[in-house]
Amino acid sequence: MKGPRGDRWCLALLFALMIATAVASIRFGAMDFSFSDMAAAAWGWLSGAAGLSLDQRIFINLRVPRALLCLLVGACLGAGGTLMQGLFRNPIVEPGLVGTSSGAAFGASLFYVFGALFKVNLGAWTLPVSACAGGVISTYVVFTLAQTRNEGRSSILRLLLTGLAINALFMSGIGFLSYVARDPAARSIIYWNLGTLSGADWNSVLVVGAATAAGLAPAIALAKPLNALMIGEEEAAALGVNVRRLKWTVLSINVLMVAVATAFTGVISFVGLIVPHILRILRGPDNRFLITGSALLGGILLSLADLIARVTLRPAELPIGIVTAVVGVPVFLSLLSSRDYLS
Template sequence: MQASFRSSQSHVFPALIVALVVVGVTSIAVGQWQLGWLTSLQSLTPWHDNVEPHVLAIVQQVRLPRTLLCIFIGALLAVCGTLMQGLFRNPLADPGIIGVSGGASLGGALGLLLLSWGSIEASFVFSVPAFAFIGALLATLFVYRIGTTAMGSSVTIMLLAGIAISALSGAALGLINYVADNQTLRDIALWSMGSLTGATWGQIVLTGIAACLLTVFAYQRARHLNALLLGENEAAYLGIDVHHLKRLLIVVTAAGMGIAVSAAGLIGFVGLVIPHIGRLIAGPDHRTLVPLSAILGALLLTLADIVARVIVAPAELPVGIITALMGAPFFLWLLIQQRKAVVHE
């Protein structure tokens, strides 16, 4: 039985990679102008002389950057969620639910406001991620400090702290919206709902590097995360510096969330849903779960973006709305399962 399970695992990654390629090409092909698979593929190759110039511009300058940004941000959010759940040893931990996404969103919105005022002299790629990172880091540290005692981490306190941070972030965002000009107000409004429009190659490079580095970092510490699942004392007995590991995970997760939120806004529930799907497929071992989550996150967000562009075409919905519609029922199902487990105990 164990051999068959390992055999099935060996086919999961190739199948998901093929699925990601198929969904990626579909994302390039569909939209306000239906281009077709063959035309989309031809536009991505050096042999695109027969492709009309406007079609080539749509593929290479609009849809390809957007699809790549979807893939990288989906991977970032999923790996951040995996690290969060491993850090707090609870399946309900998520960057959005515990307020980290709210902190990153507030920081990024503040960066956009300062840029519009001319208060800072920096490019969009580097200034907004820095503000979003600071916001995510402060929110993560606050949740960790409030929810952790000598007895361990309290999920209830952690969730309540996340609610408080989300409420404060919402109030501060309202204040920023009040003082912002019309263009900045529109940018912040679309960005806070999660939007992948206007993807730039600078954002793609930044999120791509961040996604690769974060996935490698998480994979290298997969054994530490596995030991942490047993408990902090048990992990310490195994020779792991638990406090150093926690601080490192907090900073890295905050950096990943800051970059993701700065590039695409507030996209929720990806970091909550994907690790669970990964565990259902391959179990709790982080050596498999981390790369699997990265691929699944990229796949899910790309599918959500396709739905966002097609469901009300020729207009499009913010992708954060689609992920919320998919993730909220899943979160309710998790709460019901947790309630059943408590009742049976």
């Protein structure tokens, strides 16, 4: 079905799928909970009963926030990918490409290796704050360096290449840190770079939730100007779009969502790249559908990946970065080969 009505149906379907994945991901894991267990735990928690069993506390304080964090982080990465591909008018962009995620990873690695020397100690917040700061700083560096002198605007290609270069620089910094680090720190760095949701708790859900809401609400309003940008910067300007302001708004939203999400979960690649493509193949490139749709599908994909990461080797779990690609690539490649998407 085409048009706005079809879009609404499709979003409703994605929303239902998201709920279903979320339910599956709180039900299964290192330990399975039946629906009656889940209901009992939720009832006990909501009614403020003091006597929650250990299992019930695991469910309420670990399993549920983890499922929610998956949805939120997936939404950030999916929507971030759509925004950045739209802004750069380029299908190979992923949200971390302008330095955000490698900078965040470098900030986190610094914390793991030299955290004890940090002058400011924010307790449990030190890791996310240093990762987030790293992401914001590196993105800012990329933008400053990519500013062209004569026209005062960042040409797209220059921005991408600067992003690649700065990414390489931060990756070598991370490599150096993990090389000099002693074992628990070195292992943490590797683990963090593959992404993990095992640190999920209600605090991280609240912070990432706030960042997601603060990013998604204005992003949805940018759909129309981003559509206009499909036909070029000058053409969009002729249609009344303030391209410069659009660029800065999109980039700020993306940095906010990606830096905060990465700060709590580590580097999760690939979701932000393929989610927008999957939806574009299925329903075309209209951003009025794509931004919300990719937030939902990003959440679905990350929840599924996390579920698989938790149940494959249980009670141990895989880093999620390994699973996202294994789940996403076959779907992506089969859609890519079955449609004339790139013509």
